[in-house]
Amino acid sequence: MQFSKSTDYALHALIHLAQAESHKNIGVRELSTILSVSESYLSKIMAKMRKDGIVRAVPGVKGGYELAKSAENITFLEVIQAIEGRQQMFECSNLNSKQHQLLAELNRTERSTKTKTTDRGECLVKKVMDGAEQHLHQYLREHTIQSVLDQAIKHCGHSTNKK
Amino acid sequence: MQFSKSTDYALHALIHLAQAESHKNIGVRELSTILSVSESYLSKIMAKMRKDGIVRAVPGVKGGYELAKSAENITFLEVIQAIEGRQQMFECSNLNSKQHQLLAELNRTERSTKTKTTDRGECLVKKVMDGAEQHLHQYLREHTIQSVLDQAIKHCGHSTNKK
């Protein structure tokens, strides 16, 4: 139950991209040195984000990466999902155990005639866990790269600014 | 970013213990058959929960497991933590990168004279992720084994009850 280091790198890379001037590509070289991580590895991470439309890449000399959209439109959730994938936190692993038969059955009785859409026979345990995931996602959706940048700037508020 | 299967098993085992009669020990044998999982493996899982005071075990003939406290006092959170451990979801992995120096520094400036307690120099990124974890924990704290049992009973409401 932990986020991978790749997610860590991804977030940091995005922050660095965000506080750079727009339309100025930043190479993996520069990113890797400032993050203390190898270029090769970081490439794979950036590739994932590119496929999910978070960053844009241009090859060739003077090429590099830039944000594919404004920083306030990049949520923590989509970054995490781009890196970690989109599988659910809780996957039922004993769908054919006696336990599941019982729990799923009595959950099906009440809505037997009403909802027949996507009735996969899930029990209350899964409901709770899925709820947890939804809450987490909601929180992560509300926080963007820009939001941490704002708070950082507000905190220092006077110097140490690039542009 | 997924819960382990062990957590799945643990929750199901607890539910089975909860709906059994009190002071009636249930052996790993019975639990393993109903959950479709090997005895050896389930033993390890039960052992973890025993160490965290969730279940109580008695060896010997007619021994087995029972809940160490009432079902409404067993939250999802403590079960998960008993199995998965208590490490944080987001562990800073580049505390000595240039990036960290910058972000942590300007976060320290404002409260430089005020708070000197446990100032580990954490940045906003970590703040957000820790916040996410807290939200998740809060949600999981509000759901107990009893709560899913209640809903299950309410749903069927007539038959299929053991005692």
Place this chain on the structure above:
DNA sequence: CCTATTACGGACCCGCAATATCCATAATAA
């Protein structure tokens, strides 16, 4: 006391995914 039953804990194995590196190729600016 003896025995069957049960939990306990350590040692062990396996497979896979996270981590990380290297290289060959394509694309692009100058």
Place this chain on the structure above:
DNA sequence: TTATTATGGATATTGCGGGTCCGTAATAGG
């Protein structure tokens, strides 16, 4: 044309989740 840069595939390495086995201890019942 050349130097630079991203891209993608192939390939180690490592740790950990998942799973089994077995010897030991404790207990109830005879």
